[in-house]
């Protein structure tokens with residue numbers, strides 16, 4: 001009764017315009033309860049054949065059956081040991097085997113029993129050691145332990161004894177004999193140690209994608225009339241292909257196979273989910289840098305922003321050139337001119353006191369020249385020059401006023417320029433208001449035909465508050481995006497996903513476990529931001545904090561999923577990190593973070609509209625500064641964009657995973 005049947009399998013790689021044939025019409029049959037070794041020169045296609053058997057690769061034609069069905073349908077009956085260890089480096093030995101125990105839905109008592117037996121068999125090191133601290137041979141033994149932990153009926157082992165010492169190799173072979181003899185287990189093994197092949201019940205020699213010989217080791221030696229398998233290997237590998245083909249042919253192909261029962265798969269398998277989540281938990285907690293990047297970085301950067309940005313500049317020095325009255329030292333702020341002196345006094349000193357003293361440090365100059373000299377040579381931010389006829393101008397009721405207060409400011413410091421302009425302007429208007437009331441001057445003279453009323457943002461409206469509304473979404477988005485990119489690429493490239501899928505875990509389960517992890521992290525980030533913003537820095541939110549919290553959480557999830565998608569899309573780490581950088585740059589320039597969307601170049605506007613942050617920024621700004629509620633159109637649009645992105649990224653990731661799954665290095 002055979003356990004594995006391979007019928008006329010052809011497989012080739014398509015490298016651009018060149019088709020590279022790897023398997024060239026392979027036929028193979030493995031009896032139940034036997035050990036079958038596959039031998040052949042490096043690159044002859046042994047691993048490819050095993051990959052096809054495990055449904056990792058799909059052959060162009062031919063048929064491969066295990067227990068009369070596709071191997072993917074009966075993952076728990078098979079123990080597959082890949083050539084690459086594909087283990088999570090941060091887990092301990094115990095956690096690694098527990099992980100596989102969970103994936104195979106093993107009961108804890110059975111797992112404990114098996115763990116003890118395997119530890120002894122493979123002479124495993126201390127179970128609390130992390131995989132990354134083990135030697136190559138030790139890692140190989142853990143990989144083998146993970147393969148046999150669930151006591152499978154068929155073992156497919158790709159070079160299981162490589163890097164192991166002679167004693168251990170002997171022990172493993174002894175174990176295989178026991179399993180095949182006592183428990184009717186079947187084993188297919190590839191090896192480069194030809195002497196090992198002598199232990200097998202049957203042995204297959206591969207060359208250039210063809211099985212050129214298949215029989216018991218003794219029968220092969222007899223047929224070739226050769227003493228050792230090493231000589232047989234040399235003989236078969238050096239003879240001309242057509243000669244070999246004639247020498248030996250498989251006699252066993254096409255025998256009856258018995259079918260093993262397929263376990264019904266439940267829709268939700270809590271043990272598997274638990275295994276996936278516990279693995280992630282241990283992996284993350286063992287990497288302090290990772291924890292720092294995920295949890296602390298966005299929050300830390302946000303706090304840093306709140307500390308660093310938006311404070312009032314307190315050391316700005318402005319010069320005064322008062323051409324009307326050069327002797328202003330006699331005035332103080334409280335020393336204002338009484339009503340009865342309105343008509344005879346000059347007001348330039350009072351003006352400079354009111355306008356400048358409150359907001360800036362003041363330096364008096366006698367001439368324009370002196371002020372200009374210091375402006376160029378020292379740290380003077382600018383100077384205000386008051387004309388000779390200042391008082392006359394402000395009281396002039398005609399429309400032919402000539403002369404004006406001139407303000408010279410450093411244009412190179414844009415934010416300080418805006419701040420100074422607005423301070424001087426508003427202080428001037430206040431001064432004129434007050435003076436008009438005190439000296440009974442009519443409204444028109446005050447030169448204030450326009451009044452600015454601040455409808456929204458009655459909070460201390462400043463650059464920090466406006467920027468904060470965008471920063472508190474862009475930082476978590478960027479950080480979660482980068483985090484997902486790093487982690488998923490790392491896990492994929494290490495082959496952990498492939499090995500996990502081969503244990504029978506479904507793609508949806510991997511996605512769900514990642515989603516649970518990312519939602520949890522997002523909630524922690526969002527909560528820390530809200531707490532910091534509110535309780536530590538006292539930055540006010542006019543609307544609902546829960547809405548802001550939900551926006552941050554949603555944006556974190558989009559960031560994660562974007563990173564998830566990119567890391568599946570790109571097979572090389574360099575490509576995925578390049579794409580990640582591009583997204584960060586687009587976030588900075590196209591979403592209204594540093595430049596308003598309203599004045600973006602028309603070329604950029606379409607990118608801005610599809611970027612996941614643009615509309616949530618608007619929603620967040622409106623919630624924080626205007627206090628709008630959930631039913632406001634901007635908030636609805638913000639949440640709609642977030643949800644749309646989550647759905648699009650989830651669906652695209654799923655289909656991309658489906659096409660890529662099981663490809664080499666997945």
Ligand SMILES: Nc1ncnc2c1ncn2[C@@H]1O[C@H](COP(=O)(O)OP(=O)(O)OP(=O)(O)O)[C@@H](O)[C@H]1O
Nearest residue numbers: 013015020022041042043044045046047048049664
């Ligand atoms: N993605 C790929 N694209 C093109 N060729 C590939 C790809 N992967 C593997 N190959 C080629 O397929 C051939 C068979 O590879 P395979 O890994 O099956 O050999 P092998 O017999 O297992 O070798 P070894 O004993 O060294 O492990 C090799 O020549 C290899 O270069």
